[in-house]
Amino acid sequence: MNDLPRLPTSGGCRDEPILKQRGQREVFCGLTGIIWLHRKMQDAFFLVIGSRTCAHLLQSAAGVMIFAEPRFGTAILEESDLAGLADAQTELDKVVDQLLERRTDIRQLFLVGSCPSEVIKLDLSRAAERMTEKYAPSVRVLNFSGSGIETTFTQGEDACLASMVPVLPETDHRQLLLVGALPDVVEEQAISLLTQMGIGPVRVLPAPRADSDLGVGADTVFALTQPFLGDTHAELERRGARHIAAPFPFGEEGTTAWLRTIANEFGVDDETFESVTAAPRARARKAIAQASESLRGKSVFFFPDSQLEIPLARFLTRECGMQAIEVGAPFIHKGIIGPDLDMLAQGPVLSEGQDVDLQLDRCRAARPDLTVCGLGLANPLEAEGLSTKWAIELVFTPVHFYEQAGDLAGLFSRPLRRSDLLQLGVRA
Amino acid sequence: MKLTVWTYEGPPHVGAMRVATGMTGLHYVLHAPQGDTYADLLFTMIERRDHRPPVTYTTFQARDLGSDTANLFKKSLEDAYARYQPEALIVGASCTAELIQDDPGGMSETMGIPVPVIPLELPSYQRKENFGADETFFQIVRTLAKPVERTQQITCNLIGPTALGFRHRDDITEITALLSDMGISVNVVAPMTSSPSDIARMGAAHFNVLMYPETAESAARWMERELDQPYTKTVPIGVGATRDFVREVAEITGLDPYLDESRLRLPWYSKSVDSTYLTGKRVFIFGDGTHVAAAARVARDEMGFEVVGLGCYNREMARPVRSLAKDYGVGALITDDYLEVERSIEALQPEMILGTQMERHIGKRLGIPCAVISAPVHVQDFPARYSPQMGIEGANVLFDTWVHPLVMGLEEHLLHMFRDDFEFHDAAGPSHHGGHAPKAANDATSAPAPAATETKTAGDGCVIWLDDAERELKKIPFFVRGKARRNTETFATERGVSEISVDTLYEAKAHYAR
Ligand code: SF4
Numbered sequence: 001m002n003d004l005p006r007l008p009t010s011g012g013c014r015d016e017p018i019l020k021q022r023g024q025r026e027v028f029c030g031l032t033g034i035i036w037l038h039r040k041m042q043d044a045f046f047l048v049i050g051s052r053t054c055a056h057l058l059q060s061a062a063g064v065m066i067f068a069e070p071r072f073g074t075a076i077l078e079e080s081d082l083a084g085l086a087d088a089q090t091e092l093d094k095v096v097d098q099l100l101e102r103r104t105d106i107r108q109l110f111l112v113g114s115c116p117s118e119v120i121k122l123d124l125s126r127a128a129e130r131m132t133e134k135y136a137p138s139v140r141v142l143n144f145s146g147s148g149i150e151t152t153f154t155q156g157e158d159a160c161l162a163s164m165v166p167v168l169p170e171t172d173h174r175q176l177l178l179v180g181a182l183p184d185v186v187e188e189q190a191i192s193l194l195t196q197m198g199i200g201p202v203r204v205l206p207a208p209r210a211d212s213d214l215g216v217g218a219d220t221v222f223a224l225t226q227p228f229l230g231d232t233h234a235e236l237e238r239r240g241a242r243h244i245a246a247p248f249p250f251g252e253e254g255t256t257a258w259l260r261t262i263a264n265e266f267g268v269d270d271e272t273f274e275s276v277t278a279a280p281r282a283r284a285r286k287a288i289a290q291a292s293e294s295l296r297g298k299s300v301f302f303f304p305d306s307q308l309e310i311p312l313a314r315f316l317t318r319e320c321g322m323q324a325i326e327v328g329a330p331f332i333h334k335g336i337i338g339p340d341l342d343m344l345a346q347g348p349v350l351s352e353g354q355d356v357d358l359q360l361d362r363c364r365a366a367r368p369d370l371t372v373c374g375l376g377l378a379n380p381l382e383a384e385g386l387s388t389k390w391a392i393e394l395v396f397t398p399v400h401f402y403e404q405a406g407d408l409a410g411l412f413s414r415p416l417r418r419s420d421l422l423q424l425g426v427r428a
Numbered sequence: 429m430k431l432t433v434w435t436y437e438g439p440p441h442v443g444a445m446r447v448a449t450g451m452t453g454l455h456y457v458l459h460a461p462q463g464d465t466y467a468d469l470l471f472t473m474i475e476r477r478d479h480r481p482p483v484t485y486t487t488f489q490a491r492d493l494g495s496d497t498a499n500l501f502k503k504s505l506e507d508a509y510a511r512y513q514p515e516a517l518i519v520g521a522s523c524t525a526e527l528i529q530d531d532p533g534g535m536s537e538t539m540g541i542p543v544p545v546i547p548l549e550l551p552s553y554q555r556k557e558n559f560g561a562d563e564t565f566f567q568i569v570r571t572l573a574k575p576v577e578r579t580q581q582i583t584c585n586l587i588g589p590t591a592l593g594f595r596h597r598d599d600i601t602e603i604t605a606l607l608s609d610m611g612i613s614v615n616v617v618a619p620m621t622s623s624p625s626d627i628a629r630m631g632a633a634h635f636n637v638l639m640y641p642e643t644a645e646s647a648a649r650w651m652e653r654e655l656d657q658p659y660t661k662t663v664p665i666g667v668g669a670t671r672d673f674v675r676e677v678a679e680i681t682g683l684d685p686y687l688d689e690s691r692l693r694l695p696w697y698s699k700s701v702d703s704t705y706l707t708g709k710r711v712f713i714f715g716d717g718t719h720v721a722a723a724a725r726v727a728r729d730e731m732g733f734e735v736v737g738l739g740c741y742n743r744e745m746a747r748p749v750r751s752l753a754k755d756y757g758v759g760a761l762i763t764d765d766y767l768e769v770e771r772s773i774e775a776l777q778p779e780m781i782l783g784t785q786m787e788r789h790i791g792k793r794l795g796i797p798c799a800v801i802s803a804p805v806h807v808q809d810f811p812a813r814y815s816p817q818m819g820i821e822g823a824n825v826l827f828d829t830w831v832h833p834l835v836m837g838l839e840e841h842l843l844h845m846f847r848d849d850f851e852f853h854d855a856a857g858p859s860h861h862g863g864h865a866p867k868a869a870n871d872a873t874s875a876p877a878p879a880a881t882e883t884k885t886a887g888d889g890c891v892i893w894l895d896d897a898e899r900e901l902k903k904i905p906f907f908v909r910g911k912a913r914r915n916t917e918t919f920a921t922e923r924g925v926s927e928i929s930v931d932t933l934y935e936a937k938a939h940y941a942r
Contacts, residue, residue: 028465053523379478
């Protein structure tokens with residue numbers, strides 16, 4: 001138990017007041033998650049039923065056209081689809097027929113709802129049921145919402161994983177389920193650490209392929225690897241699985257606390273825990289110490305983006321010596337983020353939701369050394385002389401667990417090091 | 429419902445944003461859900477703008493539907509006016525808000541905002557980005573531009589440049605200088621660089637230069653009718669077009685045509701012996717209608733290429749592009765389906781593509797060099813250096829950027845000479861593109877060659893490459909191999925030959941020799 005983190009003597013942030021303002025939110029919608037989810041699930045296709053805007057968002061968020069024919073696409077609603085609903089269902093059948101005919105490698109198809117499909121009340125769960133029957137057993141069809149009126153950025157992944165839970169087969173095996181789509185390299189590290197401690201079997205949601213024998217049941221315990229999985233958490237509990245609440249595995253301290261909590265659940269003794277984690281812990285500490293040199297004593301301001309903000313603020317303040325001025329998150333789900341809030345010393349403003357104009361006013365007044373924000377705000381703030389870190393990179397880059405802890409600190413220190421390095425002078 | 433993977437154009441409200449973001453003193457209140465704010469990053473990241481686009485999104489959520497969305501819009505409009513104090517506002521709906529029918533235009537009329545509030549009707553489920561830009565600029569002009577006294581000197585407006593436009597920034601500089609040489613000064617450049625009060629004095633100009641019909645043709649027609657301002661029909665991209673443009677301006681103004689060609693290098697570079705190798709290069713051209721039409725003329729008349737296919741993604745330009753294609757004796761591809769463009773390129777096997785960033789990716793996959801001539805834009809299309817497409821310097825830029833992806837003339841012979849040396853690496857590619865070896869089109873150079881390759885041809889059945897012939901084909905340098913393969917197959921099909929031998933290959937070579 002001595003590996004559990006020390007809590008701030010002043011008390012953590014769990015019961016601190018939360019600033020809630022309502023105005024323009026400058027965030028992505030849940031469709032964005034498709035960009036990393038489709039990489040993780042190698043036999044899945046994500047079909048957005050939406051508008052040209054949705055297609056354009058996916059294309060812009062992907063940044064470049066990575067593949068000629070990626071495993072995602074948009075069925076763009078046209079004037080004729082909006083006229084009558086029965087029509088839209090038949091049209092959707094046609095699109096899916098064509099798609100599955102061409103892509104015989106597809107085993108799971110996700111029908112992804114968007115704002116337009118939800119406003120016209122296009123029933124995608126009915127469509128998914130109908131198609132599952134039609135294409136069984138070769139393709140399983142599920143649906144979830146990635147719409148901007150229902151989901152914010154990473155909530156798309158939550159909605160996707162939550163849609164998979166009810167159809168998982170029942171299992172009464174004792175097992176540990178890791179929940180969250182992580183880059184393979186990171187996932188393998190986590191599984192290896194847990195296996196070395198004798199914990200197992202360890203399974204992962206989402207599984208890379210539909211035909212894996214992943215099940216869930218009353219003897220399943222699960223740990224989240226991402227803080228934004230509230231709905232998936234609820235669905236798993238509905239299936240009888242039990243959540244192991246822990247701080248999130250960012251940084252040396254977070255990773256150790258996360259592993260220790262799981263190890264306790266599986267009765268791993270201190271000696272084993274120590275022998276498995278000692279070396280990577282030391283490596284992580286060293287890497288963080290190096291990478292965080294330019295972060296010490298600096299202030300940081302988080303705009304809401306991915307729901308990773310609170311665990312990251314905890315990491316930056318406790319392990320990198322930064323001061324948090326404001327930690328904004330799109331949602332604060334205390335049942336999930338509670339252990340991180342406990343560790344975060346009081347002081348920063350905690351804000352949930354957004355009025356971007358007012359938040360920019362606060363940010364400009366505070367003039368933080370580093371501002372973590374979305375791509376729409378980064379260059380304009382840089383032009384005002386503020387250093388920024390694009391939040392989206394934190395979701396696209398491997399940052400979890402010991403071996404990435406130094407990289408994580410590096411993501412934040414690079415903009416500061418860069419502004420120190422550049423000698424661009426002033427206009428003559 | 430239409431399955432779409434990659435799109436050439438965004439939705440029409442992105443076109444409206446391009447107009448608003450190019451301007452100053454204008455603010456756009458857009459009724460839209462939160463995810464639509466992604467569009468900001470197009471401007472701040474791709475174009476590296478140092479300001480947020482002047483757009484307020486209402487970001488309504490599911491729980492607001494049916495109760496609150498209209499009030500949310502009103503509040504957003506009030507707040508935006510109070511905070512930004514614009515000279516004018518534009519208001520409209522994105523695709524989702526169009527469905528909930530709150531009528532932003534109607535609501536804003538009742539709110540007593542003390543500056544012009546211009547409502548936009550942009551049908552998201554029928555039209556796209558270019559239409560959105562054109563319609564927005566038209567509405568702004570129609571509302572704000574009034575007949576005013578003409579300037580004493582001859583002046584013109586430059587119309588069409590927007591934020592996120594392909595080289596618009598530098599085209600403005602080039603054309604301003606060109607006109608100044610003729611003694612014409614620029615009254616207003618719009619939408620980019622102008623404010624609502626600038627729009628109000630557009631009528632003072634003697635005529636309009638329509639730089640990009642995609643984004644300003646409706647406004648140009650309206651001003652011709654209402655403000656009695658003629659507008660230019662020639663888009664000055666390329667040497668010939670620039671000269672024609674000068675003549676057209678001279679006709680409109682009664683001034684003497686004048687063009688300072690002292691810095692013009694394209695004609696001589698194109699004549700220089702090293703350029704001989706450009707002769708008859710088979711090019712495929714795709715992009716927006718305006719840039720495609722200009723590129724086709726430059727390609728054929730000023731570079732000596734052979735245009736083997738052309739097309740555009742914006743349906744508004746379908747008519748002129750079809751008739752252009754007819755002049756060039758090729759088919760016109762009018763589509764916004766990227767996979768269709770790829771299939772077409774694959775079938776034509778051009779030696780070079782003049783296209784957009786989308787075609788650049790196609791070219792990479794097929795091993796065909798590509799130069800970018802048109803939007804949609806990428807961060808690379810905003811170079812730090814001066815790099816216009818229009819006028820004299822624009823012609824020089826075209827020469828350089830089109831030749832750059834190709835193998836240089838002399839180099840081509842040397843590669844041929846050394847191809848049998850063991851040091852020679854077939855896929856090495858042009859020496860000035862270190863590390864980016866193009867992948868050969870149909871040839872699996874690294875994989876063991878199959879005994880015979882089947883190729884589907886347009887006609888019935890297949891043509892089979894015999895082993896020897898396939899090996900011989902590999903000896904041909906990669907940059908002409910695609911053409912050799914295609915010519916041989918056409919030759920074989922036309923003669924009803926179903927198996928290609930080494931003899932067929934050389935008979936075809938003799939047949940096509942030029
Ligand atoms: S916010 Fe809604 S309409 Fe906009 S891209 Fe996301 S799902 Fe599509």
